[in-house]
Amino acid sequence: MKKNRVAVILVIVLGVLSFWFISHNYKGTIKETLKDFAVEDTASITKIFLADKKGNTVSLERQGPGQWTVNGKYDVRKDAIKILLTTIRKVDVKEPVGKAAMDNIIKRLAGNAVKCEIYQNNKLTKAYYVGSETQDETGTYMILIDPETMQTSAKPFVTYIAGFEGYLTTRYFTEEKGWRDRTVLHYNPNDIASVKMEVPFKPELGYELKIRGNNDYQVKMIGSGTVLNNIDEIAVKQYLSYFQQQNFESFEVGLDQKQIDSVLKHQPINILTVTDKKGKTNTLKFFAKKPKDIGMKDIKGNVIEFDLDRMDVLLNNGKDFVMVQYLIFGKILPPVDYFQAKRK
Numbered sequence: 475m476k477k478n479r480v481a482v483i484l485v486i487v488l489g490v491l492s493f494w495f496i497s498h499n500y501k502g503t504i505k506e507t508l509k510d511f512a513v514e515d516t517a518s519i520t521k522i523f524l525a526d527k528k529g530n531t532v533s534l535e536r537q538g539p540g541q542w543t544v545n546g547k548y549d550v551r552k553d554a555i556k557i558l559l560t561t562i563r564k565v566d567v568k569e570p571v572g573k574a575a576m577d578n579i580i581k582r583l584a585g586n587a588v589k590c591e592i593y594q595n596n597k598l599t600k601a602y603y604v605g606s607e608t609q610d611e612t613g614t615y616m617i618l619i620d621p622e623t624m625q626t627s628a629k630p631f632v633t634y635i636a637g638f639e640g641y642l643t644t645r646y647f648t649e650e651k652g653w654r655d656r657t658v659l660h661y662n663p664n665d666i667a668s669v670k671m672e673v674p675f676k677p678e679l680g681y682e683l684k685i686r687g688n689n690d691y692q693v694k695m696i697g698s699g700t701v702l703n704n705i706d707e708i709a710v711k712q713y714l715s716y717f718q719q720q721n722f723e724s725f726e727v728g729l730d731q732k733q734i735d736s737v738l739k740h741q742p743i744n745i746l747t748v749t750d751k752k753g754k755t756n757t758l759k760f761f762a763k764k765p766k767d768i769g770m771k772d773i774k775g776n777v778i779e780f781d782l783d784r785m786d787v788l789l790n791n792g793k794d795f796v797m798v799q800y801l802i803f804g805k806i807l808p809p810v811d812y813f814q815a816k817r818k
Contacts, residue, residue: 508627509567511616513592513600516559521593527586530648534558549655561635561645562592568613568634579615579630582606588646589619607641608632614642656721658758658789658798659806663714665750671807672696672745681810683710693813706815713812716805717748722796726786734795737761737786744807759788760807763797 513519522534534550535543542550571579587603594600598621605615613632619625633642647653666685673679680696691710693702726734742759749755763781787798 508618508629509570509631511565511567511600511602511618511631511633513562513594515594516563518594519559519562519592520596521591522558522562523589523591523593524646524648525589526648528648530650532648532650532653534653544653545650548650548653549657550653551655554653558645561642564635565616565633565642566636568632571615571630571632576630579605580617583615583617583630587615587617588643588648590646591621604643604646605630607643611641612639651725651727656723656796657719658722658787658796659717659720659748659756661717661748661750663711663717666714666717666748667751667753668749669714669717670696670745670747670749671810672747673743674741674745675743679810683713683813685714691813693810695810702810702814704815705813709813709815713806713808720803720806722787722789722798723784724797726795726797729795737795738788742788743785746806757789757791760798760803761786761788 520536523531524534525531531545533545534555535546537543540552542555544550583603583605587605589603590601591598592600601619601621601624603617603619603626605617607614613634615630616633617630618627620627635642668682668684670682671680678695678697681702682694682696684692684694686692689707691705691707693705694700695702729737738761740761742761744760745757746760747755747757762779763784763786765778765781783801784797784799785803787796787803788794789796
């Protein structure tokens with residue numbers, strides 16, 4: 475009787491110990507610490523460092539609420555950082571990489587992955603490698619890095635975001651230009667002192683709009699010095715409102731420096747100079763852009779020499795060459811008669 479009681483107690487103790495070991499050390503057969511990719515409190519993230527195997531790096535640093543910089547030089551695109559922070563918060567493990575594919579995936583991660591380091595309150599708290607997409611393009615291969623030792627985990631995983639169909643690799647990009655804010659013009663209309671429009675091909679069409687006071691505007695032809703009469707105040711106010719937010723479409727990544735230099739040797743279509751009330755100027759030079767398909771013809775059979783939808787712009791004191799749409803930027807490049815009141 476006593477032996478039976480001891481045996482029962484022993485079975486119970488072993489059962490409790492086994493349950494404790496399983497529940498505290500494993501989730502299935504995978505340790506939780508090896509697959510915890512997400513950072514729930516993204517508001518505490520002060521820096522995100524991304525690096526690829528080609529030597530490209532970007533350092534995204536929080537400067538204030540909703541304000542980030544890339545590599546300490548430029549403002550960050552708000553949509554891009556929002557997507558990345560959402561990804562960091564929601565990324566989850568879909569499944570472990572199978573044994574048969576383990577070696578191959580680890581080699582791929584070692585050769586092509588992007589390293590992501592996440593700092594919370596200026597301390598490195600999370601790091602992992604982001605690899606390529608799975609064959610069905612619904613998952614992303616990732617592997618964790620110990621933030622204290624910087625040693626890579628032995629187990630890669632397929633990650634995903636619940637409710638999102640696709641892969642996450644493209645959200646961790648390392649091109650500085652891709653992260654940069656695409657704002658070209660961002661003015662409060664009340665802060666603008668003047669806008670000068672030069673037309674190099676036809677200088678006589680150039681003009682300058684001066685804001686001299688509340689509802690007090692002057693439009694003068696640059697060439698002749700003629701001052702226009704009958705200024706349409708509503709038209710001027712509408713025009714100035716377009717300067718509140720103008721963004722470019724993309725950097726001209728399709729052109730190398732030699733091709734860009736070739737474009738810049740030609741005369742600009744327009745030169746737009748905005749001067750604020752503090753005397754700071756911002757000059758944009760607009761250039762005709764070659765069509766995507768050389769030799770294209772219009773409906774009349776004429777060869778199309780220039781892109782009808784987009785043009786190139788040199789901005790930031792000649793540092794950046796970007797592409798913009800006529801549909802958007804045409805509003806800030808009107809002919810001078812736009813400002814004259816229409817006769818009834």
